[in-house]
Amino acid sequence: MNQDSQLSGEADRGDTRPILIVPYMWIGDFVRNHTVVRVLNERWPNRPVDLLTTSLCAPLVDYMPGVRDAIVWDLPRGRLAVGRQLGLAKLLRERNYGTALVLPRTWKAAIAPALAGIPERVGFVGEFRFGLLNRWRWGEKKLPRFIDKNAALAQPDGAPLPPEWPVPQLRVPAEDIVRWRQANGLSAGAAVALAPGSVGVSKRWTYYPEAARLLAERGLEVWVVGGPGEKGLAQEIVAAGGAGVRDLTGNDLRNGVLAMAAAGVAISNDSGLMHIAAALATPTMGIFGPTSPYLWAPLNGLAATVVQDKSVLSCQPCQSTICKMNDHRCMRDIAASEVVEIAQRVLGEAGLRAMT
Numbered sequence: 001m002n003q004d005s006q007l008s009g010e011a012d013r014g015d016t017r018p019i020l021i022v023p024y025m026w027i028g029d030f031v032r033n034h035t036v037v038r039v040l041n042e043r044w045p046n047r048p049v050d051l052l053t054t055s056l057c058a059p060l061v062d063y064m065p066g067v068r069d070a071i072v073w074d075l076p077r078g079r080l081a082v083g084r085q086l087g088l089a090k091l092l093r094e095r096n097y098g099t100a101l102v103l104p105r106t107w108k109a110a111i112a113p114a115l116a117g118i119p120e121r122v123g124f125v126g127e128f129r130f131g132l133l134n135r136w137r138w139g140e141k142k143l144p145r146f147i148d149k150n151a152a153l154a155q156p157d158g159a160p161l162p163p164e165w166p167v168p169q170l171r172v173p174a175e176d177i178v179r180w181r182q183a184n185g186l187s188a189g190a191a192v193a194l195a196p197g198s199v200g201v202s203k204r205w206t207y208y209p210e211a212a213r214l215l216a217e218r219g220l221e222v223w224v225v226g227g228p229g230e231k232g233l234a235q236e237i238v239a240a241g242g243a244g245v246r247d248l249t250g251n252d253l254r255n256g257v258l259a260m261a262a263a264g265v266a267i268s269n270d271s272g273l274m275h276i277a278a279a280l281a282t283p284t285m286g287i288f289g290p291t292s293p294y295l296w297a298p299l300n301g302l303a304a305t306v307v308q309d310k311s312v313l314s315c316q317p318c319q320s321t322i323c324k325m326n327d328h329r330c331m332r333d334i335a336a337s338e339v340v341e342i343a344q345r346v347l348g349e350a351g352l353r354a355m356t
Contacts, residue, residue, distance in 0.1 A: 017098025018048040018068065020118065022109050023150075026199070027253070027272025030057045031168050031279050032147055034064050035299060036101065038166035039154040041066040050095070059254035060276070063170040071095075080108065089115035101153050105140075107132060122153050145295055167299045168279040172261040180258040184248065190264030190351070191221040192343055193282075194237065195273035197230040202290045202331070203270045208233070210336035211267070212241030215343065223248045225259045225266075225273060265303065265346045267339060270296055278302060283346045287339070289330035292317040303346045308333045 019040055023033040033051065040049050048068035051061055061070035073088045075081055085108075092100075093116040100113040105126030113121050114132040121133045124140040137157060143149045151165050181188065192215050196208040212222050222245040224234040234247040248259050257276055260266050266277035266284045270291045277284040278298035285304040286297055293305050308330050317330075 015044075015098060016046050017096060018050055019044070020050050020052060020071070020092065020095075020097045020100040020113065022052045022100060022102045022104065022113065024104055025054045025057060027057060027060075028275040029146070030060055031170070031272065031275040032150065032299070033103070034066075034168035034170075034279065035147055035151050035165045036103070036154050037064065037066050038169075039151050040101075042166070043154065047098070050097075056253060059252070059257060060170065062254075063172055063257060065169055065171055075108070085111050086115065088112040092116035092118065102133060103150050103153065124149070124153070147299060165299055167301075168275070170257065170261075170276060170279040172258060172280065177258060177262045180255075181262060184246075186223075186246070186262075187221060189221060190347060191223055191262070192347075193223045193225050193259055193263035193266040193268075193277070195225050195260075195266065195268035195271055195277075196233045196237065197226040197273070198269040198271040200290075205269055205287045205289070205331050205334060205339075207334070207336040207339070209237045209240030211339050211343075212237045212245050214336060214340045216241045216244035218340075218344065220244070220347075222246070223259055223263065225249065225256050227251065227253070227256070264350060265343055267343060274298065283350045285339070285342060285346060287331070287334060288317075289334075290317055303349075304342045306334060306339060306342065 021033060021036055023030055037049050049066060050069045050071055051067055052071045052073060053061060054074050055072055058070050058072045061067050071091065075084055089112045092112055097118045099120040099122065100118045102110045102113060102121060102123035105124055107127040107129045110121065110123060110129050110132035120135050122135040122137065123133045124137045137153060140149050143152060147165060148161055152161065194208055194212060196204065198204050215222050222241055224237050224245065224247050226234065226249040228251055230249045234249045238245045238247050248255065256273055260273060260277040260282050261280045263282055266282050268274035268277060268284065269287055274284060274286050275298050278300040283303035285306055286302045287306045289308065297305060
C-alpha cells in the first residue's frame with residue numbers, strides 16, 4: 001500500500017492485519033482515544049484494533065467496545081529504557097501489525113513500532129522522528145482541539161474534519177455495578193460522586209467539603225472518588241460531610257470506573273474521571289476555571305458546565321496548572337450552593353428520563 005492509499009479505506013479491502021494505537025497515557029486523554037478506535041472500526045471493520053497502555057490505564061480497555069486487546073507495557077518517563085523498548089518491539093513484531101498510529105509527538109513513542117518493523121507508522125511531524133515514522137502528517141497546529149489532532153490520524157491524509165466525531169464510550173455491565181455496590185456496602189439508591197482531584201492545583205475547585213455537607217443534609221448519598229493522591233482530600237470531605245459521605249478513593253482505576261458508572265450524577269474538576277463519567281453516560285457536571293470547556297470538555301457533552309460568571313477575568317482561560325494571579329478567582333467564585341442546586345436539578349432530570 002502506498003502513502004496515498006494509506007488509511008484511505010479505498011484500497012486493500014482484504015487487509016485483515018491488526019492496527020496498533022500508541023496513545024497519550026493520561027487518563028482523560030486515554031478515554032478520548034476511544035474516538036480514534038471508533039473511527040478506525042468504521043473505516044476498517046475487518047481489522048482488529050489494539051491499544052498500547054500503561055498498567056494504570058489498562059482497566060479502561062476492558063470497558064471499551066471495539067478494542068480487541070490491550071498491550072500493557074510501562075515505559076519510564078524520564079529515560080530511554082532501551083531494554084524495555086526492545087522487549088516491546090519484540091512483542092509488537094510477533095503480533096504482525098500492519099499499521100501503527102502514534103498519537104504523541106515524542107520520538108520515544110515511535111521507537112518500538114519502528115523497531116518492530118510495522119509497515120505503516122503514522123504520526124505528525126515532531127521531535128525529529130525521521131526514520132521512525134514513514135507516513136508523515138502535517139498541519140497539526142492548525143487543528144483546533146486535542147481530539148481533532150488525534151482522530152485526524154485515523155482519516156485519509158488531507159481529509160476534512162467531520163462535523164462531529166464519534167464520542168468515546170465506556171460500557172460497564174449492570175451486574176458488575178450490582179456486585180460493586182454490594183462489595184462496598186452501598187445502597188441501591190442514587191448517589192452523587194465527587195471527583196476532587198486533577199493534574200494541576202489550579203483546576204481544583206476547593207469547596208467540595210461544603211458541597212458534600214449540603215448534599216448529605218438533603219438526604220443524598222455522597223461518594224468521593226479518586227486515586228491515592230486524593231486520599232487527603234477525601235478525608236477532609238468526609239469529615240465535613242458526615243456519615244452520609246463515603247471515601248471510595250484507592251489505587252485501582254477500575255474502582256473509579258465502577259463508582260462513576262453507579263452514580264446518579266458525577267461532579268468533577270477538569271480531570272480524567274470527568275471523561276470517564278461522561279463516556280459512561282453518567283450525568284456529569286464539569287467545573288472549569290483555568291481551562292477552556294471548548295478545548296477540554298468531553299465530546300460526550302456534559303449535563304452541566306459550571307464556570308465562574310460573576311465577573312470577567314482577563315486571565316481566563318490561562319491553561320496553567322498553577323494560578324499566576326494568586327487569587328484563584330476563576331474557581332473560588334463558584335459557590336458550593338450553586339453547584340449543589342445544579343446537581344439536584346440534574347438528578348431530577350435524570351429521574352424523569354428514567355421514568356419515560
